[in-house]
Amino acid sequence: MTDSALLQVHGLEVTYRRSRLRGGDVTAVRGVDLTVDRGETVGLVGESGSGKSTIGSAVLGLVPASRGGIEFDGADITHGTRADRRLLARRMQVVFQDPYGSMNPAHTVGDTLAEALRHNLRLPADEIQERVLRALDDVGLPPGAAHRHPAAFSGGQRQRIAIARALVMEPEFVVCDEAVSALDLSVQAQVLNLLARLKRARGLSYLFISHDLAVVRYLSDTVVVLYAGRVVERGPAVQVADHPLHPYTRALLAAAPVPDPVAQRRRQAERRLAGTVGTAAARTSVGCAFAPRCAFAQEVCWSVQPDLVAHDTVAVACHRGEEIAAGTARPGRPPAGAA
Amino acid sequence: MKTPTARRTASGTARTHPRRDSARRGFVARLLRKPTAAGSAGYLLLVVLVTVPAGPLAPYSPDGQDLTAALQGPSGAHWLGTGELGRDVLSRLLHGGQVTLLGVVITLAAYLLLGVPAGMVAGYRGGFFDRLVLRTADLVSAVPVIIVLLVVLSVFTGDESAAMAANGLLGAPLLARVVRSATLGVKEELYVRAAVAGGIRDRVIIRRHVLPRVTGVVLVQASVYGAYAVLLETGLGFLGLGTTEASWGSMIAEASKNIGTDPWLLVPSGFMITSFVLALGLLSDGLRDTLAERYAAPARKPPSRRRGGGLRGAASQPVRGQVPGTAGVFEEPDTEALLSVRGLTVSLPIEGTPTDVIRDVSFDLRAGEVLGIVGETGCGKTITATSLLGMLPADGRIASGSVLFEGADLAGADAATLRRVRGRRIGWISQDPVSGLDPSFTAGAQVAEVVRLHTGCTRKEARQRALELFAKVRLPDPARIAVSYPHQLSGGMAQRVGIAAALAGEPALVIADEPTTALDVTVQAEILDLLRELRSAGTSVVLITHDWGVLADLCDRAVVMYAGEVVEEAEVTDLVTAPAHPYTAGLLRSDPHHAVPGEPLPAVEGAVPPPPQWPVGCHFQNRCPRVSEACRAKPVVISQLAELERSTRCIRPLELIGGPAHD
Numbered sequence A: 001m002t003d004s005a006l007l008q009v010h011g012l013e014v015t016y017r018r019s020r021l022r023g024g025d026v027t028a029v030r031g032v033d034l035t036v037d038r039g040e041t042v043g044l045v046g047e048s049g050s051g052k053s054t055i056g057s058a059v060l061g062l063v064p065a066s067r068g069g070i071e072f073d074g075a076d077i078t079h080g081t082r083a084d085r086r087l088l089a090r091r092m093q094v095v096f097q098d099p100y101g102s103m104n105p106a107h108t109v110g111d112t113l114a115e116a117l118r119h120n121l122r123l124p125a126d127e128i129q130e131r132v133l134r135a136l137d138d139v140g141l142p143p144g145a146a147h148r149h150p151a152a153f154s155g156g157q158r159q160r161i162a163i164a165r166a167l168v169m170e171p172e173f174v175v176c177d178e179a180v181s182a183l184d185l186s187v188q189a190q191v192l193n194l195l196a197r198l199k200r201a202r203g204l205s206y207l208f209i210s211h212d213l214a215v216v217r218y219l220s221d222t223v224v225v226l227y228a229g230r231v232v233e234r235g236p237a238v239q240v241a242d243h244p245l246h247p248y249t250r251a252l253l254a255a256a257p258v259p260d261p262v263a264q265r266r267r268q269a270e271r272r273l274a275g276t277v278g279t280a281a282a283r284t285s286v287g288c289a290f291a292p293r294c295a296f297a298q299e300v301c302w303s304v305q306p307d308l309v310a311h312d313t314v315a316v317a318c319h320r321g322e323e324i325a326a327g328t329a330r331p332g333r334p335p336a337g338a339a
Numbered sequence B: 001m002k003t004p005t006a007r008r009t010a011s012g013t014a015r016t017h018p019r020r021d022s023a024r025r026g027f028v029a030r031l032l033r034k035p036t037a038a039g040s041a042g043y044l045l046l047v048v049l050v051t052v053p054a055g056p057l058a059p060y061s062p063d064g065q066d067l068t069a070a071l072q073g074p075s076g077a078h079w080l081g082t083g084e085l086g087r088d089v090l091s092r093l094l095h096g097g098q099v100t101l102l103g104v105v106i107t108l109a110a111y112l113l114l115g116v117p118a119g120m121v122a123g124y125r126g127g128f129f130d131r132l133v134l135r136t137a138d139l140v141s142a143v144p145v146i147i148v149l150l151v152v153l154s155v156f157t158g159d160e161s162a163a164m165a166a167n168g169l170l171g172a173p174l175l176a177r178v179v180r181s182a183t184l185g186v187k188e189e190l191y192v193r194a195a196v197a198g199g200i201r202d203r204v205i206i207r208r209h210v211l212p213r214v215t216g217v218v219l220v221q222a223s224v225y226g227a228y229a230v231l232l233e234t235g236l237g238f239l240g241l242g243t244t245e246a247s248w249g250s251m252i253a254e255a256s257k258n259i260g261t262d263p264w265l266l267v268p269s270g271f272m273i274t275s276f277v278l279a280l281g282l283l284s285d286g287l288r289d290t291l292a293e294r295y296a297a298p299a300r301k302p303p304s305r306r307r308g309g310g311l312r313g314a315a316s317q318p319v320r321g322q323v324p325g326t327a328g329v330f331e332e333p334d335t336e337a338l339l340s341v342r343g344l345t346v347s348l349p350i351e352g353t354p355t356d357v358i359r360d361v362s363f364d365l366r367a368g369e370v371l372g373i374v375g376e377t378g379c380g381k382t383i384t385a386t387s388l389l390g391m392l393p394a395d396g397r398i399a400s401g402s403v404l405f406e407g408a409d410l411a412g413a414d415a416a417t418l419r420r421v422r423g424r425r426i427g428w429i430s431q432d433p434v435s436g437l438d439p440s441f442t443a444g445a446q447v448a449e450v451v452r453l454h455t456g457c458t459r460k461e462a463r464q465r466a467l468e469l470f471a472k473v474r475l476p477d478p479a480r481i482a483v484s485y486p487h488q489l490s491g492g493m494a495q496r497v498g499i500a501a502a503l504a505g506e507p508a509l510v511i512a513d514e515p516t517t518a519l520d521v522t523v524q525a526e527i528l529d530l531l532r533e534l535r536s537a538g539t540s541v542v543l544i545t546h547d548w549g550v551l552a553d554l555c556d557r558a559v560v561m562y563a564g565e566v567v568e569e570a571e572v573t574d575l576v577t578a579p580a581h582p583y584t585a586g587l588l589r590s591d592p593h594h595a596v597p598g599e600p601l602p603a604v605e606g607a608v609p610p611p612p613q614w615p616v617g618c619h620f621q622n623r624c625p626r627v628s629e630a631c632r633a634k635p636v637v638i639s640q641l642a643e644l645e646r647s648t649r650c651i652r653p654l655e656l657i658g659g660p661a662h663d
Helices: A052-060 A082-088 A109-121 A125-138 A143-147 A155-167 A185-202 A213-219 A237-242 A247-255 A261-274 A299-303 A321-326 B004-012 B027-032 B035-051 B089-125 B127-141 B145-155 B160-187 B190-197 B202-238 B248-257 B263-294 B381-388 B415-421 B443-455 B459-472 B478-482 B491-503 B521-536 B548-554 B572-577 B582-589 B629-633
Strands: A005-016 A026-037 A041-045 A067-072 A092-095 A173-177 A205-210 A222-227 A230-236 A309-311 A314-316 B339-350 B353-365 B370-374 B397-405 B426-429 B509-513 B540-545 B557-562 B565-571
Touching: A005 A052, A005 A205, A026 A041, A026 A052, A026 A067, A026 A205, A026 A230, A041 A052, A041 A213, A052 A092, A052 A173, A052 A205, A092 A155, A092 B190, A109 A125, A109 A143, A109 A155, A109 B190, A109 B202, A125 A143, A125 A155, A155 A185, A185 A205, A185 A213, A185 B582, A205 A213, A213 A222, A213 A237, A222 A237, A222 A247, A230 A237, A230 A247, A247 A261, A247 B521, A261 B548, A261 B572, A309 A321, A314 A321, B027 B035, B027 B263, B035 B089, B035 B263, B089 B127, B089 B160, B089 B202, B089 B248, B089 B263, B127 B160, B145 B160, B145 B202, B160 B202, B190 B202, B202 B248, B202 B263, B248 B263, B339 B381, B353 B381, B353 B397, B353 B557, B353 B565, B370 B381, B370 B548, B381 B397, B381 B509, B381 B540, B426 B491, B443 B459, B443 B478, B443 B491, B459 B478, B459 B491, B491 B521, B509 B521, B521 B540, B521 B548, B540 B548, B548 B572, B557 B572, B557 B582, B565 B572, B565 B582
Parallel strands: A041 A205, A041 A222, A092 A173, A173 A205, B370 B540, B370 B557, B426 B509, B509 B540
Antiparallel strands: A005 A026, A005 A067, A222 A230, A230 A314, A309 A314, B339 B353, B339 B397, B557 B565
């Protein structure tokens, strides 16, 4: 591993135990490799069921890894004890999606922000207060906010509070799990600006989990695209978002509507030509998980799991990645289920 | 932050808004505001206060005999009469309360000290300990309590304390099971996950987050069990198994022996036991309600962010319920249009005051057109849509305006007319497809029921029609979907079923409230394709969305709403390429699709004001970069933009050509 790497995930697999009555165990993440450098923002993009949030939870130690390893600043934290986690919490924090559920409604904002300082760092009261007020100031809230309950704040303000809660610990690394997804556009822009400013001011690294490629493109240096628990494409954010190689990334990009009716009509036509169909329901047990929906799928895609292969700065897990990159790929055969 | 003093210091620098925050008021204060709970607590306290120091209070010794005055009714010397051997009933009641209450305390101590920790740890930690607690609870449920107590009493003859302790221990595993399931719910809360990620120890999390949440359940269980302990003590006394001293139970036994000669004897002790048990029950109800208030889910709609009335200065006093004059563009309803809304104003009570939540909303929808209503949370999009169909919340009403649909005004229509229109002429597609379906019926049965409702056809025809509708909304394998239950469908499939149900009455207009917001983007694209097909087939659509991309994808025209008003109305292409209203422009610019990495996003600072805080004049004034004195002076009317097919509610609209609106 390189010196600049802050977080390294290798071969991560996460399986949720579930009784046979409820369909048996579910493997949400299947062999994911991931690196976050110091000061870097890595965006994890994918749809529901892609395993993006599970990766975040595994890094935070909220779900156990079934296989593989997670290293933070050179130390293996895969199977850390609670004591290890307590130390790690000073360096690694989280901002969750739901600004309504992530704070105990019975506690004041100040109490919520002070919790980890009091019970983990065990700082003296005056220092706790100083840090809480500074964190509130950092996220643009008045000091009086500390005495009020979460119910007194709007969604955007609560998300600022959630960010402040992460900041009081003065971490180096923050997992943002759909941190702006529940917010309205104008508020989302405010919070994205806040995250960008904090990153610059404090040299933070983010693992930024989102379903929205446009948001990830804006905030991230590197983007990792996940499908059915596997990395399908990884590379510089702008490169991947503007010139995606993997058919799934292309489908994701084509499906996200742009706020321009003229461009949107053109994209509708392109999307129909690309021929991606169906939802993630149909999956093969061997081969590429995306094959049943893929316009480019060939025989090999149904039988062999493709490896992540580098093409310049971008790595793609696709048997036809080279052809697609060269622009010579033609659709293989109509995907299963296409009417 | 730990001491109240520290907190006060911090508030010195803050501009805190006085607001009624029920979570902040003291728990006891809130409990005592409930008359029943306060009365019960007072009564229980009184009973405790007179029984604990019974010695000095009681007029006689509990065992003092006066054979000359046995079994007498109330008198000046013996207020509650006398029992066998002439013992004073009042004195025995007071002294007996000590024995009985001690029994309750012993029972509850054993019950709570064992049951609560065991339940919380079992629920929070899971694993072996969890299984142990559950199996123990199963085992205890199968044990006949009375037999165990008889065994205990035969070992500790006449020692009620041992029996009561045993009783508490026997109940504890059952309490643990209840606490465990409450804990499981709390454990999934995001703030508990956040605390774990903050490196907080389990016992601190259990104390800070879990314990307060299960307290309600525990208090209810404890008061019920406490009442049970009183009755058990009485039962033991009645059977002669309990103590030989005075207790409420032994007094009942004494009274029952003499029921023929002195029925009065049953009244004091019977009243005592009944009222005590009743008061415990009433208090537990009050406790539970008070605790529930603390954790009541905050409403997710802006009305919850309102502040108390009466504290605002006159300048910011909004015109609640007062409609400014409608102007120019939208005067008469457009009789050519399929739907023509004019001056629609809807009022909902906010903190008891009827308040306009949308005001003077006007727009037209031509047949075969898709009209988008776009805006942020709290701007009144959904209220507008629901008011069209008369589906406002129960206490909401249309204060003024008209909704002309196919020549009839729906705003003033009676319930029967609205029922005829709903589903048959206007279909509704909701945001959350899965919860829009009843989990206990198959998708096919639900859609067939809607078909039958609208057409009155036979069941068989309705089932057939449901299958046709499923095929029409491009569900793969309609026959299989028809026999599937909602939980077996993916979000996209459930939304297609929802659309099929909306189409069952072959409506001329479909209103879709954020139909794709809950869906993944690839599924969203398919649903948008489907809605586009509907439009091609001649159905008009009103689409509510917060997403400019969705608007651009599907809509012909759009109205932009801000804080309850229509601020702009135009063709979508014109709107996104050259917005006239500063809000439209600001909202478009903050869309991350236009974002340049590394540069700040042009955000609109501030937030949408909730209805009670709408300013006089333009509602956007406090966030607008172009605001002037005139914007604050008086309400702004919506007006047509020079010769164009569009209008805006702005006195300083942006330049339409070469304007700074779009990058």
